[in-house]
Amino acid sequence: xxxxxxxxxxxxxxxxxxxxxxxxxxxxxxxxxxxxxxxxxxxxxxxxxxxxxxxxxxxxxxxxxxxxxxxxxxxxxxxxxxxxxxxxxxxxxxxxxxxxxxxxxxxxxxxxxxxxxxxxxxxxxxxxxxxxxxxxxxxxxxxxxxxxxxxxxxxxxxxxxxxxxxxxxxxxxxxxx
Amino acid sequence: xxxxxxxxxxxxxxxxxxxxxxxxxxxxxxxxxxxxxxxxxxxxxxxxxxxxxxxxxxxxxxxxxxxxxxxxxxxxxxxxxxxxxxxxxxxxxxxxxxxxxxxxxxxxxxxxxxxxxxxxxxxxxxxxxxxxxxxxxxxxxxxxxxxxxxxxxxxxxxxxxxxxxxxxxxxxxxxxxxxxxxxxxxxxxxxxxxxxxxxxxxxxxxxxxxxxxxxx
Numbered sequence: 001x002x003x004x005x006x007x008x009x010x011x012x013x014x015x016x017x018x019x020x021x022x023x024x025x026x027x028x029x030x031x032x033x034x035x036x037x038x039x040x041x042x043x044x045x046x047x048x049x050x051x052x053x054x055x056x057x058x059x060x061x062x063x064x065x066x067x068x069x070x071x072x073x074x075x076x077x078x079x080x081x082x083x084x085x086x087x088x089x090x091x092x093x094x095x096x097x098x099x100x101x102x103x104x105x106x107x108x109x110x111x112x113x114x115x116x117x118x119x120x121x122x123x124x125x126x127x128x129x130x131x132x133x134x135x136x137x138x139x140x141x142x143x144x145x146x147x148x149x150x151x152x153x154x155x156x157x158x159x160x161x162x163x164x165x166x167x168x169x170x171x172x173x174x175x176x177x
Numbered sequence: 178x179x180x181x182x183x184x185x186x187x188x189x190x191x192x193x194x195x196x197x198x199x200x201x202x203x204x205x206x207x208x209x210x211x212x213x214x215x216x217x218x219x220x221x222x223x224x225x226x227x228x229x230x231x232x233x234x235x236x237x238x239x240x241x242x243x244x245x246x247x248x249x250x251x252x253x254x255x256x257x258x259x260x261x262x263x264x265x266x267x268x269x270x271x272x273x274x275x276x277x278x279x280x281x282x283x284x285x286x287x288x289x290x291x292x293x294x295x296x297x298x299x300x301x302x303x304x305x306x307x308x309x310x311x312x313x314x315x316x317x318x319x320x321x322x323x324x325x326x327x328x329x330x331x332x333x334x335x336x337x338x339x340x341x342x343x344x345x346x347x348x349x350x351x352x353x354x355x356x357x358x359x360x361x362x363x364x365x366x367x368x369x370x371x372x373x374x375x376x377x378x379x380x381x382x383x384x385x386x387x388x389x390x391x392x393x
Contacts, residue, residue, distance in 0.1 A: 013280055013281055016280060020276075020277060083266065090264060095265075096281070097230075098253060098256075098258045099278055100249075100250040100282055
């Protein structure tokens with residue numbers, strides 16, 4: 001079974017690379033805007049507990065969906081780039097295929113980047129849900145406690161492995177297990 | 178006899194219907210080796226086995242005596258790869274590309290890179306996008322030499338180049354070989370070019386590789 005381990009030296013070099021690399025700046029700005037917009041929208045939908053959405057539970061589901069799309073947009077700059085003139089989208093892994101950096105380290109770097117907002121926002125959503133549930137309804141539904149960590153931390157990580165937005169490491173892992 | 182620079186031991190693999198059959202060879206340092214063969218003979222597949230991070234073959238490939246599996250980072254530090262398939266930032270100059278990508282190498286020598294570009298009469302400020310194919314190949318060669326590669330892989334690097342570029346390219350290569358102990362493995366379907374430049378030649382046909390013979 002393959003194991004993932006952070007290599008601090010490689011992580012430092014990757015961070016420096018992304019800090020200086022601004023070729024994909026136009027995409028980066030658009031994606032950052034989309035990420036902020038979608039995550040903010042999702043927060044409006046996710047902060048109220050399920051009991052508030054009685055009869056409109058799909059809104060809460062959309063909230064999680066928007067959150068994931070927003071996080072995916074945020075992580076795009078760490079997965080691919082398109083240069084202003086040629087506009088061809090190139091995967092970072094293709095660009096760095098023949099340089100001394102491991103795909104695992106690139107994936108872990110991106111994972112750490114996208115997990116950061118997830119880990120910050122999940123407790124915020126949980127806190128609001130518990131406070132509103134206790135304050136307004138006097139009790140907390142189990143789904144209000146289970147679904148935010150599941151959809152806001154576990155699923156983004158899973159999607160990172162299997163989605164075309166992510167680095168698509170799923171196939172790579174299956175061949176090496 | 179010293180340790181071989183690159184060694185294939187009963188390497189075989191399958192990609193779709195194509196099969197690479199039981200390939201074994203050993204390359205000594207300091208020479209230019211060439212694999213000739215028609216398109217689709219398996220030359221690039223063989224090179225990809227050395228370069229891929231995930232081992233997609235059966236058998237053993239050794240670089241300087243050690244199995245290459247699981248040593249991607251170390252290997253990419255020691256291997257230079259010149260190919261049309263290699264991606265650089267199109268809208269960045271030769272120097273900017275080196276600044277951005279050179280940081281990944283343990284021993285990237287920016288001064289040597291600039292010196293190589295100068296020798297090749299390639300302006301460092303020219304963007305990769307605006308370079309001709311020949312200039313791109315020269316830039317890649319300069320990049321490979323600047324990170325002090327010990328094995329240089331050339332994948333049809335001079336195909337389609339005009340004779341002047343080709344002569345300059347190989348002159349530069351010979352010059353570096355004389356100074357450093359670099360091993361070159363080139364693949365090409367141009368037998369004329371191989372006859373002129375390689376020390377040892379092997380022919381690849383339908384996934385099978387004959388032994389390396391001295392090019393007289």
